[in-house]
Amino acid sequence: MSSFDDLFRQEYEQPATKSDQAFDKxxxxxxxxxxxxxxxxxxxxxxxxxxxxxxxxxxxxxxxxxxxxxxxxxxxxxxxxxxxxxxxxxxxxxxxxxxxxxxxxxxxxxxxxxxxxxxxxxxxxxxxxxxxxxxxxxxxxxxKRETPTYPDDRTRIKALMDHTPVPIRICETLPSGVNALYSSEAREIQIRRGMDAGSIFRALSQELAHAEMDKGDQSYNRTEHGFHAYCVSYMLCKQYSVETSSFYHFEGAPQELSALEPQEIRAELSVMKEAANEISGRINRMLAQQRQQKRPEPER
Known part of the structure; x- marks a missing residue:
């Protein structure tokens, strides 16, 4: 008859499977x-x-x-x-x-x-x-990457205009080459009549960025914040699939940032990010409300 005693001996003779090395905190x-x-x-x-x-x-x-x-x-x-x-x-x-x-x-x-x-x-x-x-x-x-879906032109512009911090009105007297303009004194944005959807989004998003960065104190200066607003507009266009390739150019190093220390560069980038997030937050809330309204009523 075969013996199984060796199984019990191995249980005690074999080394433990756990590592003997202590955790070195x-x-x-x-x-x-x-x-x-x-x-x-x-x-x-x-x-x-x-x-x-x-x-x-x-x-x-x-x-x-x-x-x-x-x-x-x-x-x-x-x-x-x-x-x-x-x-x-x-x-x-x-x-x-x-x-x-x-x-x-x-x-x-x-x-x-x-x-x-x-x-x-x-x-x-x-x-x-x-x-x-x-x-x-x-x-x-x-x-299986998800293909993003984007709203139509009219919905996208309406979302961009939703709950803006300043009023927007059509102006017939904007300077040549200027499609929209934020006025810090009047606290409003003037926009040119008759533009196509892409031009409206690009121009309006840039001027809304100015309005977001103008906190009503001495920290805002249109000239100093022009590059910030340009970058905000570019990011929003990329986020909502508005054409950018022929309208935004970053060939050279950003002069506004090139002389700054790393922490100062990050601070300037944060100003851009915060302005973009304020605008995109409003856009997303309106688009979410529209999606909710379009959902079919459940059968009763």
């Missing part, structure tokens, strides 16, 4: 510090790069228009690591959606808020930690 913390330093260095380097290269700057605006709710820092990180990204999530989020990451895809980092801490002056700060992300192009669902 200090080594882990050091690794996280090095990751943060790498990420922040990448942000600063990319900020300097876009301020010295017109094509890279336009690339930044393209990425920010696709990821309009992401911070300037994270947009710079996406531009530096995965500029073609269209839809990103971390490994667990993709897994929850039943989507797998393809083999040999390394991912890229953005920053996410961590724990709060007290600064020396008593104010509260937030630690930001690197988080690895993957674009949909790095997944098994790369061929």
């Amino acid at each position: 200090e080594a882990w913390k050091q690794q996280k510090r090095e990751q943060r330093e790498m990420v922040y260095c990448l942000i600063d380097n990319m900020a300097v790069t876009i301020a010295q290269n017109g094509a890279k700057f336009q690339g930044y605006l393209d990425v920010q228009s696709r990821f309009d709710r992401y911070s300037v820092a994270n947009t710079l990180l996406i531009l530096a690591q995965k500029p073609s990204a269209t839809r990103i999530a971390d490994f667990d989020a993709w897994k929850e959606q039943g989507v797998y990451i393809r083999k040999k895809e390394s991912g890229f980092y953005i920053l996410e808020p961590g724990e709060e801490y007290q600064r020396n002056d008593g104010t509260t700060g937030i630690n930001y930690n690197p988080k690895k992300m993957f674009d949909i192009s790095q997944t098994g669902n790369a061929h």
Whole structure:
């Protein structure tokens, strides 16, 4: 008769499958510090790069228009690591959606808020930690990218005009070559009669950007904020599929940014992002309301 005693002996003789090596918390913390330093260095380097290269700057605006709710820092990180990204999530989020990451895809980092801490002056700060992300192009669902849908010209313009911070009126006396003009003194936008839909959106979005940046104090200056408004208009056109190729040009380095330090560049980019988000927020709310109204009533 065969014996099975050897099975019980192996249970005690075989080494445990768990690793004997203890978790090294200090080594882990050091690794996280090095990751943060790498990420922040990448942000600063990319900020300097876009301020010295017109094509890279336009690339930044393209990425920010696709990821309009992401911070300037994270947009710079996406531009530096995965500029073609269209839809990103971390490994667990993709897994929850039943989507797998393809083999040999390394991912890229953005920053996410961590724990709060007290600064020396008593104010509260937030630690930001690197988080690895993957674009949909790095997944098994790369061929299933969603095709965005856009409103028709009339709906798009009505959404742009919805709940604007200043009134808009047609003007017959605008200077030659000027399609729309924001007046800080009158607190209104004048627009030329008889333009096509694309011209209306491009001109009006730029002047609305001026209106958004004019907070009624001494911080606003039309000349100084002209480039900001130009960039806001470009981002909104990209976001809502309005023609840009023949109307916006970024060949040279942005002179407004080229002499600034990385943190100052990010501050100027934030002004553009905030103005664009105010306008796109109103557009999206109106478009969402229209979609809701068009939904068929459920059968009773």
